[in-house]
Amino acid sequence: MNYPEQLSTLDSSLPDETAAMIEKIIEAWSLLKTRQPLVQCITNSVATNYTANILLAAGASPAMIDNPFEAESFSSICSALSINLGTPTSEQMQSMLISAETAQRLAKPWVLDPVGYGPVLKWRSDMVDALLAFQPSVIRGNASEIGGLAGAQVESKGVDSTLDSTAVYAQAKSLLAHAECIAISGESDFILSRQLEQVVQVNGGSELQPKVTATGCALGALIAAYAAVSPVTIATIAAHIHFAIAGKLAHAQSSQVGSFNVAFIDAIFSLDADTIREHADLKFLAP
Secondary structure (H helix, E strand, O other), X not given: OOXXXXXXXXXXXXXXXXXXHHXXXXXXXXXXXXXXXXXXXXXXXXXXXXXXXXXXXXOOEEEOOOOOOOHHHHHHHOOEEEEEOOOOOHHHHHHHHHHHHHHHHOOOOEEEEOOOOOOOOHHHHHHHHHHHHHOOOEEEEEHHHHHHHOOOOOXXXXXXXXXXXXXXXXXXXXXXXOOOEEEEEOOOEEEEEOOOOOEEEEOOOOOOHHHOOOXXXXXXXXXXXXXXXXXXXXXXXXXXXXXXXXXXXXHHHOOOHHHHHHHHHXXXXXXXXXXXXXXXXXXXXXX
């Protein structure tokens, strides 16, 4: 999709680049609420319900179309696509290829979440390698997944990361040959973009988020939703800020996993411009 607001306006020489970015995040959030983009999610069986609820709470319209018989027709009409390889089936694998090819052909933004990428899970990892040919807009994963995908000698531990995100973001730059943005989740999140010289670090969230299944999967889908209404770099940063603020505010209400989860979804829903300005915590790092 083409947007009149080209990323050349993201001038890293601005005297207050962080404040300028926060205003662009607020604009993206407002567009998400107003336009309610239709997001196709090919995700895993553990995450389907949670991902749909997060997208609804954020203002988007989720559609969990993941069969090869409807993949091309639906990918043609949706606003964005999210592909997550958490629990792939043979039919889902076919759908992923069809939908990714369709998204690339029609210039629709799409997000690839290479869950569990690495030598242990070869079948899905081979599929991730094949999907890279369709140039995802964003690749989002934990440090082990991104490190493995970038060719680092790391060992994947399923969907859990064995590495810290700070140890990987320098290696991840090579993946910008395949995607416009690379997002690495961890205690802090790091976002690399072809459009920015610096790496963006997003802080916030809660240590309880990894204890709620499918939060990472839902984040990938939220990036896709933002990318349907905003340039990819802004969308990726905005989705991470949205999650980080929600996690921070939810943790302030509860330190128990169950009630935290409810508070987290509420915070995703109730985000507003003032809350973004007050709680957004990001900084630009030298590459």
